[in-house]
Amino acid sequence: MADTPPRALTIAGSDSGGAAGLEADLRAMTACGVHGCVAVTAVTVQNSLGVTGVHLVPPDTVAAQVRAVVTDIGVGAAKTGMLASREIIDAVADVVDEVGVGRGADPDAERRGAGPSTSVPFVVDPVAASMAGEPLLAEDAMEAIRGRLFPRAALATPNLDEVRLLVGITVTDAATAREAAEALHALGPRYVLVKGGHLRGSPEVVDLLFDGERTWEFTGPRIDTPHVHGAGDALASATCAALARGLAMPDAVASAERYIRRAVAESYPLGAGVGPVSPLWAVQPHR
Numbered sequence: 001m002a003d004t005p006p007r008a009l010t011i012a013g014s015d016s017g018g019a020a021g022l023e024a025d026l027r028a029m030t031a032c033g034v035h036g037c038v039a040v041t042a043v044t045v046q047n048s049l050g051v052t053g054v055h056l057v058p059p060d061t062v063a064a065q066v067r068a069v070v071t072d073i074g075v076g077a078a079k080t081g082m083l084a085s086r087e088i089i090d091a092v093a094d095v096v097d098e099v100g101v102g103r104g105a106d107p108d109a110e111r112r113g114a115g116p117s118t119s120v121p122f123v124v125d126p127v128a129a130s131m132a133g134e135p136l137l138a139e140d141a142m143e144a145i146r147g148r149l150f151p152r153a154a155l156a157t158p159n160l161d162e163v164r165l166l167v168g169i170t171v172t173d174a175a176t177a178r179e180a181a182e183a184l185h186a187l188g189p190r191y192v193l194v195k196g197g198h199l200r201g202s203p204e205v206v207d208l209l210f211d212g213e214r215t216w217e218f219t220g221p222r223i224d225t226p227h228v229h230g231a232g233d234a235l236a237s238a239t240c241a242a243l244a245r246g247l248a249m250p251d252a253v254a255s256a257e258r259y260i261r262r263a264v265a266e267s268y269p270l271g272a273g274v275g276p277v278s279p280l281w282a283v284q285p286h287r
């Protein structure tokens with residue numbers, strides 16, 4: 001018998017194609033040495049061509065999954081993916097306060113020097129749409145992510161489309177990325193990671209981490225692949241896994257950045273559309 005490994009929780013939707021969503025999250029967490037638990041928010045009918053159906057889980061069932069996992073198994077970090085509706089976001093905000101995940105209802109207590117409200121870091125990936133553009137979040141729900149989840153977040157990880165929805169800034173270069181990071185940080189997350197994957201004309205991918213004062217730039221060549229389904233989910237999950245293993249935020253993001261660049265480089269075709277980033281290089285086939 002082995003020792004119990006670190007645990008992390010993803011609160012996310014399922015992708016039947018096994019490329020994005022909680023399937024990507026669990027793969028990334030496993031590859032990063034962490035036992036992944038789930039609170040399922042929605043079942044999507046999805047493949048490499050896109051999303052053709054969505055079935056929502058009742059908000060109290062989402063909250064009950066979070067409660068069941070945290071009170072028995074315990075987690076070192078948690079993250080969100082597809083949250084689908086305002087009602088699910090409200091249920092998640094309430095239950096994370098109840099079980100002691102995230103910074104609590106008054107993150108300013110921490111800023112005032114009263115110490116963190118809780119010790120379980122909460123990563124909020126404000127998923128709004130699939131890579132093909134199908135909505136994964138109700139139109140009125142981004143306001144709830146901004147108002148109810150960002151203040152509880154240790155880290156928010158928007159892509160550039162989500163940045164535009166959240167703070168109305170179109171990122172085109174380093175100066176606008178910094179401007180966006182400041183505007184996002186003012187909404188309450190302790191750290192913000194502005195992801196540059198969507199700046200498709202650029203030969204480099206730059207992800208910018210900001211804590212309100214300091215910035216960390218994670219820069220690498222843009223890898224020539226169309227198969228980036230689930231890249232954002234995998235990056236947030238690898239960060240969450242590193243936090244669950246006890247790394248401090250900048251080190252956790254640096255470790256996840258190393259993981260995602262390798263996963264993008266090892267991405268593979270799947271079906272007739274867009275394939276996934278891959279963790280398979282990190283997993284030995286069973287013999």
Ligand SMILES: Nc1ncnc2c1ncn2[C@@H]1O[C@H](COP(=O)(O)OP(=O)(O)OP(=O)(O)O)[C@@H](O)[C@H]1O
Pocket residue numbers: 020130131158159160195196197198205207220221222223224225228229230231232233235257260261264
């Ligand atoms: N072509 C690429 N080359 C190198 N790194 C990439 C590439 N595409 C994505 N990445 C990495 O993956 C991260 C997530 O991608 P992106 O910015 O597209 O976020 P996302 O839209 O949330 O992801 P997705 O929608 O694909 O799940 C980027 O921040 C970057 O670190």
Ligand SMILES: Cc1ncc(COP(=O)(O)O)c(N)n1
Pocket residue numbers: 012013014015020021022044046081082127129130131132136228229230231232233
């Ligand atoms: C259930 C679910 N969650 C998240 C995504 C976003 O991932 P991507 O932007 O790669 O489509 C998705 N497509 N499906």
